[in-house]
Amino acid sequence: MERWREALSFQSFQSRLPPGAAYGYGGESPQGLRRREFARLGGMTYLDHAGTTLFPQSLLKAFTDDLNANIYGNPHSQSISSKLTYDTIEHVRYRLLQHFNTTVEDYTVIFTSGCTAALKLVAEAFPWVPESLGQPGSRFCYLTDSHTSVVGMRAVAAAVDVPSVPVKPQEMVSWAKDERVEEQGCNTPLLFCYPAQSNFSGTKYPLSWIEEIKSGKLRPISVPGKWFVLLDAASYVSTSPLDLSAHQADFVPLSFYKMFGFPTGLGALLVKNESASRLRKTYFGGGTAAAYLAGEDFYSPRRSVAERFEDGTVSFLDIIALKHGFDALERLTGGMENIKQHTFALAQYTYTVLSTLTYANGARVVRIYNDTNFSNPDVQGPIINFNVLDENGEIVGFSQVDRLAGLYNIHVRTGCFCNTGACQQHLGISNDDIRKNLQAGHVCGDDIDVINGRPTGSVRISFGYMSTFEDAETFLKFIIATRLCGCNMVNCPPAANVSQVTVSPKENGYICNNNVNKLPLKRIITDSQLDTSSPSVVTPVCPPLPKEHSERDKAETSENSTEVQQNGRMPVTVTNIYLYPIKSCAAFEVAQWPVGNQGLQYDRNWMVVNQNGVCITQKQEPKLCLVQPLIDLEKNVMTIKAEGMDPISVSLEEDSGSQTPVCHSKVCSHRVQTYSCGERLAGWFSEFLGRQCYLIRQSSDFKRNANQKHEKGEATPTAAPLSLVNEAQYLLINRTSVLQLSDQITARLGESLPLQKLIHRFRANIVISTNEPFEEDKWDEIAIGSLHFKVMGPCHRCLVICIDQQTGQRNKEFLQTLSSTKDRKTNFGIYLMNHPKSPFSFPNSLSVGSQVLSVVKNITCSQSPEEQSSG
Structure with missing residues (x-):
């Protein structure tokens, strides 16, 4: 591990700084800035600045001091307090334009509720012209690497019969100048939208496109007309300077929480004045009218563009907070150019180390989705998008990575980041895949990360102006510790000995392969072979556990389950029953308990x-x-x-x-x-x-x-009522499965833990004991006495299993060990619901010592392991 320690040193980081790049802001160190302005972070490593950056303490104090010292009235009135508000808002408009190196002579600031609202405003007010006989119509063109809110503008265009044209990034450079279409005086408005910086990969698209498109040197499509350009700057301006005097886009939407962290719910649309006159307004709200009649269709708008489009009373206190945001940014960093260099230095270093990580077999640890080589801050922002791979090159789902990152108090972003186009481009997801994934139950923002072995999204980290080298270092240590060591960084064995940390079930003496997706084959018994009062069940045909495990299991299991069946196997029984009257509080253990329609x-x-x-x-x-x-x-x-x-x-x-x-x-x-x-x-x-x-x-x-979630993600509504549980009426775990996990934890920690303490961490309702670990993962239904349950799917574990239920102390080894034991997944235990066709009536009762009979999912003895896992 010496080579990794060297690569992760601050000296190595400094030596890798590209020419002209700088870490920090001159005087105070980044660590000092962090301690003084962001003490609330504590030991947290926050790496989602592209989602929202964090506000400094001094910004909040300056804002509250301002509010405590002044009375701000509604700016639509004429009182002294109202005039103060109006004048302050106008000052903020000037300050905002100054930040982007332009003036009121060139641009107008229209405040909105956010970047999405600004985009919607343009879509609804743009002077679209539908095609008519012999006359070309408008077109709405957008880069496919765009935020959902940009792509959504096409719905407004479609409503007025204007076609939309998606343009892939690689297509933009393929249009030659000789493909220009002569204007012939055609002024039909055409709109092209693209992001200054991809919120998916951090790629910075050329700002020169603005002038090239408007002048006709670069044409997304060969249609005559006058081009307008909308530059989505929300991601870009959080860490980079934007000079609107040099790059005069017609429309520039912004969100201020991306820049300052506070306030949220406030954005702006910067409109080039010569383009503003083309915008059309239909609805008018309070403050936008110069005069109107209530009983007659008469309305005269206010003169200024901002007043015409800012419906109702603007969020004036939040706008006042912007002044303190600009002040804080300048005071703490010296300006956006410094922020660009600082954040890029961190991103480039992290990318360089991350891209070199390999397993002992030479396989890459991560697959990075990038369009640049992170050599130039003018073409690459401080965003790194990737998926983690296992030793065989298979994707480790982003939900799994997110959970493990949480153990290290690292905050990342996962999914497709409201950018399906970039997600499809980089992950190789086809249009048909998107439709099939939706049918399988996957929607944007959920945690269904892999479907049919293919990723539905990825992991994104992003740096902000208060990020430090320690943030990058902690993240890289996390990747190395969880992928290349399987242990804490300080105790990592050499990479060549990684395989000794985790021993497979077969190497540990098991006769059967107990992989979650390759369980022992089972024989389904028909109804005629059983008592007619019991449901269809299965019995395992796999040989019993090795002596050392079966003896320990007998010692740990209650006396009620010591009787051995004729085939030499222990009967499956209930060993413990727990309920949790107060959600997230301690368990209450019982030997027998009433069961109702909620569990x-x-x-x-x-x-x-x-x-x-x-x-x-x-x-x-x-x-x-x-x-x-x-x-x-x-x-x-x-x-x-x-x-x-x-x-x-x-x-x-x-x-x-x-x-x-x-x-x-x-x-x-x-x-x-x-x-x-x-x-x-x-x-x-x-x-x-x-x-x-x-x-x-x-x-x-x-x-x-409840909604039943299957392994492939599809959700089936059920009529079973729930209490305040998360997913289902019951959670069942297997002591034998816990025993196998215990072996792995003992190997990692170097000390054994009482089985009962491990069981408590999983906060199950029903604990059983089977002959083989993880048998429960292949069950479809079970019967316990007269009670009949439907299996609803696996329980995806979170950070709670890392908490000692007797002391409240955390230990991240538990989730990591579970991940390494179960094919990089954090499933443990199964959810149960009262079977909808169950013959028993409520109330009933559940008792310790009751025998458990199971119905296996639809697999046959002739199937191969691969067929079993897919079935």
Whole structure:
């Protein structure tokens, strides 16, 4: 690992700086700036500045001091406070144009709610001309490497019968000057849109295109008319200077949170004055009218372009905050050119090291999606887009990388980044693939990262003006530690010995291959071979576990499962039952418990929320695992305990008097209706957690149904009602699977952990014991006593399994070990729902010691392992 340590040194970083590049801003070090202005980051490595950058503390203070010192009224009035607001807004317009090296004589600033709103404004106000007899019409052309909001403009054009023409980046350089079409005085307006910087790859497209297109030297299509150019500058201006005196695009949309981090919900459209007169306005709102009649179709707009298009009262306090944003940026960095050099130095270094990482077999660790070689900040921004590969060159899904990054407190962005065109171009995703993926249940922004072995998206890191060398170093150490070491950086073995860290099941003495996608073959038994009161089941035909594992399993398993079947195999039984009355709090273990139509009675009926009504989980507050709910069914009460706190109780009966007001919250993007449990409980939890919070309970009359997610991503709505659980009514794990994971964790940590402590980390409702690890991954249905369950799919694990449920301490090894054990996936356990065709009625009960009978997914003994995994 010495070669990696050298490559990751600050000296190596400095030696790699390209000519003219600079790290930092002269006086104060980047680390000093970080400590002073961004102390809230703590140990976080934030690498999503292309999503939003972060605001400095001094910006917020200057803004609040401004608000405390001045009274700002509605700018549409004539009072002293209103005049102050109006004048301040005008000053910000001047400051904004000055930042882009232009003046009010050339450009007008129209404030909008963001870049998307600015693009929509252009689409709706552009003077489109549909084709008519003998007369050419308008065209809307856009680069395929564009944000969704640019591509969406084509819908407005289509509504007025104007065709849209997508243009691939490589096509732009293929049009020769001799392909020009003579104008012959044709002034039909044509619009071309392209990004100054790709938000996918960081490629900077030539600003010279603006003049070349407008002058006719470069033509996206051979259609006569007058070209206008819209330059999407949202990504570009966050880290690069834009000189509008040299590159005079007709329309330039912006979002200010990309530049300053604050305020959000505010953007602008910069319009070249000579083009502004061509824009047409239909709707008029408050502040845009010079005069109008309510009873007659008469309306006269205001004179200035900004006043005509800024419908209603602008977000004047946020606009005032922009002044402090520009001040802070200049004061802290010295200007955009310095930011460009600083961020590019970090990106180039990270790209250089990342692109050289290889496995022992020579295979690349990552596949970077780039159009440049990161040698010039004028053609490449501080964005790196990539996918991680395994030793065989197969994609490791972006969701998996995101979860592992979270263990290191590294914040990245994953998916397609609202840029399907670039995603298709770089990942080789066809139009047909997009349609098939949608049919399979994949939509933009979800975590379905691989379908049929092919990626649906990627991972993106991006640097901002407050990023430091340590951010780049931490990220690279994370990639090396998780891919080339399988351990922490300081204890990494040489690359040649990586294979010794993780031993395959077969090498460890297992007779059967226990890979999650290559489980032992099973024989499906027909109904005629079983008691007619039981569902169809399967029995494994794989030989029993080796002696050392079977003996340990017997010792760890309850006495109820010691009886051996005639074929020498242990019967599959329930060994533990847990419920979690308060979401994300400690488990309550029972030997027998009532089952209702939502699952185990009282499981996840309560949850803790912050002052905004947002659910608090162990991801934000690990201390929640130390809160112990205890339910006494006879006394009809739940007692809540925690160390250092007096016990507090809450009735299991719903108090109709306390159900007002009704609260609305969300669990896994689903709306839930709840009610507060009162100030007494709120005070108890607030004191324990050291922050304002409340205990709420799900309303009994609110029904929330589940969506079944299959392995390939398709979602099937089911009628099964849910409590405040994330995905399904029950979560089942297998002790035998935990044992195999325990072996891997012991190898990584150098110490063994009690099996029960590992089981607690997975927060299951039902724990079983089988003969082979990961048998449960191939089940389709199971029966436990008279209860019949449908398997809803695997549980995709998050950072919670890294939290010791007895102490609240985190250890990232657990998610990493799970990933290395299960083919780079973080699935562990299966979700269950009450079977929709189950013959039993509620209430019923679930008991420890009950035998588990399973129905396997549709595979046959004649299938090859590859056929099994695809079936």
